[in-house]
Amino acid sequence: MKQLSTKELIQIQQKLVPDLLQEMKRRYRILQQINLTQPIGRRSLAQSLTTTERILRGEVEFLKDQGLILTETIGMRLTDAGRQLLHSLDEVIRELEGFRELEERLSKLLDIPRVLIVPGDSQQDPLVKREMGYLAARLIKEQLTEGVLAVTGGTTIAAVAEMMPKAQASRPVEVLPARGGVGENVEIQANTIAALFAGKLGGTYRMLHVPDNLSEEAYHTLLEEPHTQEYLRRIHNTRMLVHGIGQAITMAKRRGASSEILALLEREQAMGEALGYYFDANGRIVYAMNTIGLRMNDLERVQTIIAVAGGADKAAAILSVARGSRQDVLVTDEACTEAILAHV
Known part of the structure; x- marks a missing residue:
């Protein structure tokens, strides 16, 4: 039968x-x-x-x-x-409710193996962002039993950490900020979020006390510091990366980019940002920040890359980042999905 x-x-x-x-x-x-x-x-x-x-x-x-x-x-x-x-x-x-079919459509369109969609609009309803966080947290708990977890800052990744169920026993997991981020609100800095993840997972964490956007001179000076060298040695062993995706100009302004950099991003029609890299609509990297942490050429060694981003106005940003970098999982919302499908 x-x-x-x-x-x-x-x-x-x-x-x-x-x-x-x-x-x-x-x-x-x-x-x-x-x-x-x-x-x-x-x-x-x-x-x-x-x-x-x-x-x-x-x-x-x-x-x-x-x-x-x-x-x-x-x-x-x-x-x-x-x-x-x-x-x-x-x-x-x-x-x-038909979300499986919608997830398969978006997966094929973005060439991302697994897509998870929650109903609603995370920019209109905070609970939708928490539900996105819940789905991402569940994936992390299921798939990461040991090794290094790298996380970025931002309100969406903070929601993932908040929704992570507390482990019953300690795990051999070390949580690291994916890159520098001192200067943002403390609650959404990668350092703070890494500590929260570690507490929920029963693991350990290390902080990276450097600004997100460095001058060329400061960048090379910090690379020589013993603390930085130890951090880079550990971050290069990242097993799972959980990161957000932002709108290019919005993120550049939030990080205090110079008028010259903003003009460059406008001129090159940058759409999306992830890990300090700015992408145009075709996925071409138009600008990369001087930042300590994971770089694009490090991602080929990462076992699982999870992007979490939602809201209709993130559609173009997600498209640009997906076209220009590898993503294994995308957790997003219904509003963003509809905007992406309408965008192409």
């Missing part, structure tokens, strides 16, 4: 028991919302799900009786069983 695929099974269920699928989706959304905002009170949960406390009360009691959530004074949170069920349901819901 032929074994049914997940897609075929869902199609049969939609015809025979459509109410069951709707109920499953509703309870999945409740579990997902708790996971993204825990601990959360029932009133806040009802508001975020645009329902009433009265309607939600029965669902919460059911999930509690099933051992999927805990209700505490400070609010509700998922149990280990709840997290495992949520994880198991992810692929089913993605298939049910």
